[in-house]
Amino acid sequence: MRGQKLLSPKLAIRLIFLLLPLAVWSCKKKEVANPAPDVTLKSVAPFPVGAAINPWLLKSNFNYYGRVATEYNSVTTENVLKFDFVEPQQNQFDFSEGDTILNFAKARHMRVHGHNLIWHNALALPDWVINFSGNTAAWEALFKNHIETEVAHYKGQIASWDVVNEAIRDDNGAIRNLDVNPGDGSIWRRNLGPDYIARAFQYAHEADPNALLFYNDYGQEWNSIKLDSMIALVTGLKARGVPISGIGMQCHIDINMSQANFKIALQKLAATGLLIHISELDISVNPGNDPNITYNYTLQLQQTNMYQYVVQTYKNTVPKAQQYGITTWNVGDADSWIPGFFKRKDWPLPFDSLYRPKNCYNGYLNGLKN
Ligand code: G3I
Numbered sequence: 081m082r083g084q085k086l087l088s089p090k091l092a093i094r095l096i097f098l099l100l101p102l103a104v105w106s107c108k109k110k111e112v113a114n115p116a117p118d119v120t121l122k123s124v125a126p127f128p129v130g131a132a133i134n135p136w137l138l139k140s141n142f143n144y145y146g147r148v149a150t151e152y153n154s155v156t157t158e159n160v161l162k163f164d165f166v167e168p169q170q171n172q173f174d175f176s177e178g179d180t181i182l183n184f185a186k187a188r189h190m191r192v193h194g195h196n197l198i199w200h201n202a203l204a205l206p207d208w209v210i211n212f213s214g215n216t217a218a219w220e221a222l223f224k225n226h227i228e229t230e231v232a233h234y235k236g237q238i239a240s241w242d243v244v245n246e247a248i249r250d251d252n253g254a255i256r257n258l259d260v261n262p263g264d265g266s267i268w269r270r271n272l273g274p275d276y277i278a279r280a281f282q283y284a285h286e287a288d289p290n291a292l293l294f295y296n297d298y299g300q301e302w303n304s305i306k307l308d309s310m311i312a313l314v315t316g317l318k319a320r321g322v323p324i325s326g327i328g329m330q331c332h333i334d335i336n337m338s339q340a341n342f343k344i345a346l347q348k349l350a351a352t353g354l355l356i357h358i359s360e361l362d363i364s365v366n367p368g369n370d371p372n373i374t375y376n377y378t379l380q381l382q383q384t385n386m387y388q389y390v391v392q393t394y395k396n397t398v399p400k401a402q403q404y405g406i407t408t409w410n411v412g413d414a415d416s417w418i419p420g421f422f423k424r425k426d427w428p429l430p431f432d433s434l435y436r437p438k439n440c441y442n443g444y445l446n447g448l449k450n
Contacts, residue, residue: 128405130154253309296328326355384443391447
């Protein structure tokens with residue numbers, strides 16, 4: 081055999097021609113059999129899905145940036161368009177960080193939801209407003225100027241706004257006015273009269289007639305008195321021709337939430353005919369403030385099931401034309417407000433502190449699919 085070639089050049093060429101189609105076919109077969117598309121929340125959601133985001137994390141954390149860009153098609157401006165950030169001194173406006181979020185979203189064709197124009201909470205009010213001592217006309221002027229300047233800055237760019245946030249009392253469903261507990265009254269109601277809510281919507285609408293305008297609040301799933309007041313408020317506004325487009329149901333809930341009450345709340349809210357936005361979803365696993373808690377399998381499973389329930393029920397209860405979408409309040413557990421605010425361990429979001437999907441992310445996905 082020495083000196084004898086195994087394949088003559090002719091035979092080799094023939095073999096190549098024979099085998100080539102087989103090779104191509106097997107490659108194609110591989111593509112079809114193993115398409116491995118990236119499944120993300122936005123790729124399966126029949127409505128917009130979003131998160132409240134933070135511009136400093138966008139600028140400093142690659143995992144955060146990537147996760148937001150990949151999973152969502154809507155973002156809410158978490159803190160940087162609140163009164164204290166935007167107008168820290170009277171008539172001195174700062175939109176720099178709002179613009180960071182806007183530019184990020186614009187480049188990716190994401191929807192931007194502005195949060196929020198008018199809120200009583202002192203955590204988001206600058207001192208000059210808290211200490212303001214003008215007469216009614218001066219209060220009205222600062223209120224109008226704030227709303228109009230902010231909405232006009234983002235005219236045509238921010239799709240929707242939480243115009244008034246959390247105006248209703250927990251205990252009796254009345255509009256917040258005097259403090260019941262320290263700081264829970266409304267400086268706006270006290271200085272502007274009971275119809276300030278309608279005027280806030282009017283001013284926002286005048287500044288951007290195409291923006292969708294929301295009333296945003298919490299507690300619908302556990303407080304039926306508050307829920308009914310909210311519905312009376314928004315239906316009253318609508319009946320008077322006040323330009324309100326939707327209701328934000330914040331949904332800061334926990335793994336023990338009553339699913340029956342959640343569904344009733346959604347049904348009642350949807351019956352208003354307005355858009356319904358689950359606007360600040362997070363699901364706490366430690367509502368009892370247990371200092372020794374560990375994020376064990378049972379808690380993760382309960383949380384996964386609750387994510388699935390909430391998302392699936394929204395999808396199947398709210399008429400399609402009224403589904404403004406679901407937004408979580410923050411992206412990963414490390415940026416959630418809950419551990420800091422309640423001074424406890426908790427893991428309420430679909431991503432962990434390194435922005436990797438957790439088990440409850442699959443609950444969210446399943447809810448979107450079912
Ligand atoms: O960034 C500063 C930091 O530099 C400083 O050292 C530190 C000291 O207090 O404060 C940091 O700012 C805090 C900011 O969150 C960022 O973490 C503010 O004090 C704090 O008041 C602010 O809290 C926000 C709160 O609204 C008030 O604006 C929370 O992040 C935010 O999650 C929370 O969001 C609200 C929604 O707007 C309405 N619905 C309820 C929701 C949760 O409370």
